[in-house]
Amino acid sequence: MGEDDFSLTRSLEEIKKGIGDQSLLVANTTVLDGRQVEPNQLRAVCVTVPFLAEKRLVIIQGLLGRLEPEDKPRRQKKPSRPGESEYKLFADCLGRIPDSTVVVLIEGKIKGNNPLLKQLSPKAEVRSFPVLKDDRLRQWIRQEVVGQGASISPEAVDLLAKLVGGNLWIMTSEISKLALFATGRRIEVGDIKALVSSAQETSVFAMVDAILDSKADSAEQLLVQLLERGASPAYLLVMISRQARLIVLARELRRRRKTEAEIQDRLGLNSEFALRKTLSQAQRYPLGRLREVYNKLLETDLSIKTGRFDGELALNLLIAELCQRQIAE
Numbered sequence: 001m002g003e004d005d006f007s008l009t010r011s012l013e014e015i016k017k018g019i020g021d022q023s024l025l026v027a028n029t030t031v032l033d034g035r036q037v038e039p040n041q042l043r044a045v046c047v048t049v050p051f052l053a054e055k056r057l058v059i060i061q062g063l064l065g066r067l068e069p070e071d072k073p074r075r076q077k078k079p080s081r082p083g084e085s086e087y088k089l090f091a092d093c094l095g096r097i098p099d100s101t102v103v104v105l106i107e108g109k110i111k112g113n114n115p116l117l118k119q120l121s122p123k124a125e126v127r128s129f130p131v132l133k134d135d136r137l138r139q140w141i142r143q144e145v146v147g148q149g150a151s152i153s154p155e156a157v158d159l160l161a162k163l164v165g166g167n168l169w170i171m172t173s174e175i176s177k178l179a180l181f182a183t184g185r186r187i188e189v190g191d192i193k194a195l196v197s198s199a200q201e202t203s204v205f206a207m208v209d210a211i212l213d214s215k216a217d218s219a220e221q222l223l224v225q226l227l228e229r230g231a232s233p234a235y236l237l238v239m240i241s242r243q244a245r246l247i248v249l250a251r252e253l254r255r256r257r258k259t260e261a262e263i264q265d266r267l268g269l270n271s272e273f274a275l276r277k278t279l280s281q282a283q284r285y286p287l288g289r290l291r292e293v294y295n296k297l298l299e300t301d302l303s304i305k306t307g308r309f310d311g312e313l314a315l316n317l318l319i320a321e322l323c324q325r326q327i328a329e
Contacts, residue, residue, distance in 0.1 A: 001126070001129065002131075003109050003129070004130060004131050006169045012104060015057075015102070016057065019057055025053070027051050027053075028051055028053050028055070028057060029058075030048075030056070030058050031060075032058065032059070032060045033061060033062065033298070034060045035062045035066050037063065045058055046094075047098060047101070048101075055100055056102070058101060058102070058103045060103065060104070061107075061298070063105055064117055065108060067087045069111065069113055069114065087115040090116055091120060132168070137165075138157050138158065138161050141157050141160055144172060145179065148179040150178070150179035150182060150187060151187065152186060152187040153186055156186075156187050156189050156192055160174065160175075160178075165269075166268070169235045169238055169239060173231065178191055178192065178196070181194075181195055203222055205277045208240055208243045211323065212289060212290075214322070215323065220319055233311025234311055236315060237311070237314075237315065240297060241301070246267050247281045247290055248282075248290050249266070250263060250267065251282045251287065254282060260275070263279070296321060297318070300315070300318045
């Protein structure tokens with residue numbers, strides 16, 4: 001769980017690789033929307049016997065977030081609500097999982113007092129993925145560079161961290177370019193100044209604009225360009241989803257009359273350009289359109305993870321569906 005969706009996605013891939021025969025895993029993987037799933041449905045999925053394999057994988061997205069405790073003013077009596085005991089049903093279900101089933105809960109930022117998290121923590125492995133900053137980000141950069149068979153100077157690490165920040169999707173793409181460019185020698189500051197730019201991030205912003213404006217031709221052209229530059233479908237889906245989430249959050253923070261500095265800190269944006277672009281999008285697009293896009297993104301993510309479509313085809317279908325119409329707020 002956490003806001004670093006790159007590390008979260010990489011960790012999920014490691015879990016998949018450790019389960020067994022990957023050719024059989026597709027048929028033994030179920031992805032559930034935690035915002036909608038019912039305890040009986042989850043129980044039935046978890047006790048299903050694997051097909052021609054020893055293990056099956058169940059991925060649940062958003063269940064902990066659904067059960068987050070509501071903030072309430074001081075001296076106010078806690079209201080009763082249906083979800084208060086709901087977590088106990090899920091906790092009981094998840095506490096009776098057979099050894100043949102591996103369950104992974106995927107979440108964003110979750111509070112420490114989340115009732116289901118507190119119930120499951122003693123029995124589960126909890127992995128946290130906060131956005132990396134400062135020394136932890138520089139350490140990650142050094143490890144990723146070595147993992148890609150290259151080396152880098154301390155000064156180059158500092159500059160790369162400053163220019164790209166904690167978005168590891170962009171960071172790993174930039175490191176790949178730098179490692180190839182500096183083949184046979186150490187990556188230096190000059191290499192970063194020559195290669196690292198916000199061009200890819202700018203193209204993602206433009207594609208989000210085209211999708212939200214229902215401009216299919218522009219969105220499809222930008223998708224092709226990004227794929228040709230080496231951006232993976234998984235990276236693009238995460239970036240589009242992330243931007244849609246940031247736009248919705250920026251709208252809410254503006255409604256609450258937060259300052260730009262407070263909004264930037266809450267969104268975790270290091271780039272002034274990214275902040276300006278997000279604020280502009282939050283002002284331009286109606287909430288109904290943003291919700292439609294975000295829900296379609298979740299459906300596309302599920303279709304890829306369940307093996308229904310490959311990443312590139314799923315993105316093309318997503319753009320085609322979203323650009324067919326534009327709903328009003």
